[in-house]
Amino acid sequence: MSNRSRSRRHEDKGFTCINCGLQVPGQSWGTRHRNHCPACLWSRHVDDQPGDRASPCKAPMEPVGIEVRPDGEWAIIHRCTGCGALKANRIAGDDAERALLGLALRPLARPAFPLE
Ligand SMILES: [Zn+2]
Ligand SMILES: [Zn+2]
DSSP states (O other): OOTTOOOOOOTTOEETTTTOEEEEEEBBBBBOOOOTTTTOOOEEEOOSSSOOOOOOOOOOEEEEEEEOOOTSSEEEEEEEEETOOEEEEOTTTOOOHHHHHHHHOOOOOOOOOOOO
């Protein structure tokens, strides 16, 4: 929380969901860097570090699971369909609960990690 003074609230223009086409605003409750669609939870590989928009990949990132952290906070695990990178992103306050629950309850028929 050391870079709190670096306000970029009006620079984040948001994005259009690469999966369902929803226009997603850049700011939302519970997250500083909205990086996934609140409706279908898909993201896009644009960050090397959270919020830096420095990745050249730009491929869609599929939500593959939910991680519940020790403090009770939920995070979405995204897997890049382009390069295979796995990233955990905090959920936002307006993410669709049904989509989150569907992800949390997803059977292990599609494991987030290769079982090798
Ligand atoms: Zn979407
Ligand atoms: Zn990627």
